[in-house]
Amino acid sequence: MGLGRYVATRVLLVLPTLFGVTLITFALTYLLPGNPALVKAGPLATPEHIREMERQMGLDRPVPVQYWRYLSGVLRGDFGESATTGRPVLQDFLQRVPATLELTLASMLIAIAVGIPLGVVAAVRRDGPVDHASRLLGVGGVAMPTFWTGLLAVYLFFYHLGVAPPPLGRLSPGVMAPTALTGLYAVDALLTGNARALGSALHQLMLPSLTLGFSVMAPVTRMVRATMLEILESDYIKAAWAAGLPRRTIVYGDALRNCLIPVITLVGVVFGFLMAGNVVVEIVFAWPGIGNYAVTSLLTKDAAPIQGFVLFVAVVYVLINLTVDLVYGVVDPRIRLR
Amino acid sequence: MRPLLEVENLSVAFDTDEGTVGAVDAIDLDVRRGEILGLVGESGSGKSVTALAVFRLIRPPGRIAGGSIRFDGRDLLALPEEEMRRIRGAQIAMVFQSPRTALNPVLPVGRQIARLYRLHQGCSAAEARRRTLEMLGLVGIPEPERRARDYAHQLSGGMCQRVMIAMALATSPRLLLADEPTTGLDVSIAAQILDLLRDLGRRTGASIVLITHDLGVVAGLCDRVAVMHAGQLVECADVRSLFREPAHPYTRALVRSIPRVDREVTMEPVPGVVPSLLDAPPGCRYADRCPDVLDVCRTVKPARSARARDHEVACYATEAARVAAPRG
Numbered sequence: 119m120g121l122g123r124y125v126a127t128r129v130l131l132v133l134p135t136l137f138g139v140t141l142i143t144f145a146l147t148y149l150l151p152g153n154p155a156l157v158k159a160g161p162l163a164t165p166e167h168i169r170e171m172e173r174q175m176g177l178d179r180p181v182p183v184q185y186w187r188y189l190s191g192v193l194r195g196d197f198g199e200s201a202t203t204g205r206p207v208l209q210d211f212l213q214r215v216p217a218t219l220e221l222t223l224a225s226m227l228i229a230i231a232v233g234i235p236l237g238v239v240a241a242v243r244r245d246g247p248v249d250h251a252s253r254l255l256g257v258g259g260v261a262m263p264t265f266w267t268g269l270l271a272v273y274l275f276f277y278h279l280g281v282a283p284p285p286l287g288r289l290s291p292g293v294m295a296p297t298a299l300t301g302l303y304a305v306d307a308l309l310t311g312n313a314r315a316l317g318s319a320l321h322q323l324m325l326p327s328l329t330l331g332f333s334v335m336a337p338v339t340r341m342v343r344a345t346m347l348e349i350l351e352s353d354y355i356k357a358a359w360a361a362g363l364p365r366r367t368i369v370y371g372d373a374l375r376n377c378l379i380p381v382i383t384l385v386g387v388v389f390g391f392l393m394a395g396n397v398v399v400e401i402v403f404a405w406p407g408i409g410n411y412a413v414t415s416l417l418t419k420d421a422a423p424i425q426g427f428v429l430f431v432a433v434v435y436v437l438i439n440l441t442v443d444l445v446y447g448v449v450d451p452r453i454r455l456r
Numbered sequence: 457m458r459p460l461l462e463v464e465n466l467s468v469a470f471d472t473d474e475g476t477v478g479a480v481d482a483i484d485l486d487v488r489r490g491e492i493l494g495l496v497g498e499s500g501s502g503k504s505v506t507a508l509a510v511f512r513l514i515r516p517p518g519r520i521a522g523g524s525i526r527f528d529g530r531d532l533l534a535l536p537e538e539e540m541r542r543i544r545g546a547q548i549a550m551v552f553q554s555p556r557t558a559l560n561p562v563l564p565v566g567r568q569i570a571r572l573y574r575l576h577q578g579c580s581a582a583e584a585r586r587r588t589l590e591m592l593g594l595v596g597i598p599e600p601e602r603r604a605r606d607y608a609h610q611l612s613g614g615m616c617q618r619v620m621i622a623m624a625l626a627t628s629p630r631l632l633l634a635d636e637p638t639t640g641l642d643v644s645i646a647a648q649i650l651d652l653l654r655d656l657g658r659r660t661g662a663s664i665v666l667i668t669h670d671l672g673v674v675a676g677l678c679d680r681v682a683v684m685h686a687g688q689l690v691e692c693a694d695v696r697s698l699f700r701e702p703a704h705p706y707t708r709a710l711v712r713s714i715p716r717v718d719r720e721v722t723m724e725p726v727p728g729v730v731p732s733l734l735d736a737p738p739g740c741r742y743a744d745r746c747p748d749v750l751d752v753c754r755t756v757k758p759a760r761s762a763r764a765r766d767h768e769v770a771c772y773a774t775e776a777a778r779v780a781a782p783r784g
């Protein structure tokens with residue numbers, strides 16, 4: 119199979135999945151407590167007013183018709199309106215996604231930059247000091263929930279040591295957001311040479327991204343270690359030793375190259391997990407991202423943003439899986455050419 | 457002339473949670489220059505471990521527990537790791553049992569060979585490539601230019617083994633260890649691979665140690681045979697004497713177990729089970745299966761003694777019989 123056909127099949131296979139996801143998010147309207155018309159009409163509305171509202175929102179129509187309207191709306195980029203902010207959900211989202219993305223990317227960078235080398239060294243020097251340290255770190259990362267490590271980090275680094283800023287959003291008070299290019303403050307500040315904004319953005323990013331990065335570093339390290347150990351025992355690594363290749367080449371060339379293939383999947387999974395899983399951290403650090411938005415909406419029983427959030431997370435997962443598949447096809451000859 | 461490889465009193469042990477596994481128990485083994493030596497024995501008798509020990513590639517929990525390995529007069533066990541590395545692949549090479557898994561799945565096979573030319577002979581990239589294609593042609597791979605770009609999973613088992621052999625012979629080693637090189641290949645392909653090994657061995661003057669289960673292969677290909685049982689080397693002889701006058705009770709059972717008439721020469725199991733190597737008692741490890749067992753067999757390991765020219769055995773009963781009735 120050529121690379122072109124491989125890509126085409128993968129992309130086509132994604133469509134039914136996405137269709138299924140819209141069914142689920144649509145069903146959420148019925149599962150969520152509270153009547154959306156009631157929320158929209160306000161607490162003082164009369165029964166007639168509510169019925170009128172239901173008619174306006176199409177809630178009196180048959181379910182398939184409602185679904186069709188929902189689906190065609192989604193396809194047009196219309197995710198409904200937030201009853202709380204009174205703005206289209208899409209608009210609210212686009213405003214908040216960069217914050218979440220910035221936090222996610224920073225956390226992932228930390229998890230990967232520390233987790234992969236740690237896993238490799240732990241495997242190569244098995245039962246050595248690094249291996250033991252990584253195991254300890256792993257237990258910590260898994261056993262402590264992020265709200266706890268987050269609060270602990272705030273207490274230690276902000277309150278006690280004073281090296282971190284107060285956990286209040288993406289920039290210190292008084293610092294202007296840099297000119298928007300990507301929406302990621304740190305990147306925008308760097309691109310526009312705005313040193314003040316860059317410093318502030320990174321400083322604010324420090325604790326939440328460490329908290330989140332720490333929580334996913336453990337699985338990354340553990341998987342890299344396990345994969346690497348398995349590969350180091352494989353026949354082709356034995357053959358490489360027997361062929362007199364230097365240790366460096368064997369460990370960091372032959373073995374690591376093979377190890378990175380499963381790690382790509384892991385990175386994809388971690389990314390999806392972080393995108394959705396940083397809700398708690400966004401709350402702890404008052405981070406104005408989509409997780410924060412979703413929780414606020416949940417508390418006010420605002421259905422449209424929640425639907426939008428679930429759909430968004432699902433689509434991110436699907437797209438990540440697609441990307442992982444595509445990257446696989448490029449790096450692993452066995453998959454592309456089968 | 458001095459043998460190319462002299463293994464003396466070599467022991468390899470694995471320290472496991474249950475105890476020490478004596479996988480190789482004080483074996484002596486010489487490989488002469490230019491010969492093909494067959495190393496036979498049932499599964500678990502320590503053949504692969506012996507081969508890995510020659511490469512000094514026994515990894516924890518295993519260790520070389522004693523003895524010496526001399527290659528062309530140099531004591532391999534005393535060499536610094538870096539010097540040993542330079543010998544691996546360049547002077548002593550290995551062909552593995554399962555060629556498909558012994559090739560790196562994400563590197564084109566040509567690249568895996570070419571890098572050995574660069575590493576061991578300091579060739580330029582272009583020269584390494586040229587020699588790789590030449591070598592692939594030499595081991596009978598059609599269209600070397602195309603195949604060099606293939607990955608292991610794109611080649612058949614036989615082709616993979618040819619690539620493995622090309623890899624092993626790339627830098628003209630003087631000793632080639634082939635660990636069951638034809639497992640998993642069908643009979644005609646297996647025969648081709650063995651012919652190829654023999655021809656290349658003759659052409660380069662390399663010595664070959666052929667590890668196998670298959671006494672038929674040994675009879676057809678080898679100059680001498682060494683028989684291992686449960687980590688002990690029990691008999692070593694030139695092929696003709698071994699098949700005509702197998703002396704050790706285990707070898708006799710082995711030779712008897714070859715089906716006579718049909719061409720199929722797979723080894724049938726010898727009566728009894730292979731003893732556990734875990735904290736094995738002293739003495740001959742064949743004692744529990746041996747029809748001729750004596751009291752002394754279980755307490756002191758029999759020394760090897762020359763029975764004839766090029767024929768050594770380690771067995772009390774055999775030795776007693778020879779002394780009692782010398783044949784001159």
Ligand SMILES: Nc1ncnc2c1ncn2[C@@H]1O[C@H](COP(=O)(O)OP(=O)(O)OP(=O)(O)O)[C@@H](O)[C@H]1O
Nearest residue numbers: 470472477479498499500501502503504505506733
């Ligand atoms: N990592 C290990 N840990 C413990 N014991 C081991 C280990 N590797 C090998 N052994 C022991 O060494 C013995 C000899 O193994 P070896 O692989 O050399 O046998 P073999 O003669 O090559 O058998 P086969 O014909 O099946 O390849 C085995 O019985 C096994 O118990």
Ligand code: SF4
Nearest residue numbers: 740743746753771772
């Ligand atoms: S006679 Fe004794 S030494 Fe000879 S094989 Fe039997 S048990 Fe071993």
Ligand SMILES: [Mg+2]
Nearest residue numbers: 503504505635
């Ligand atoms: Mg073996």
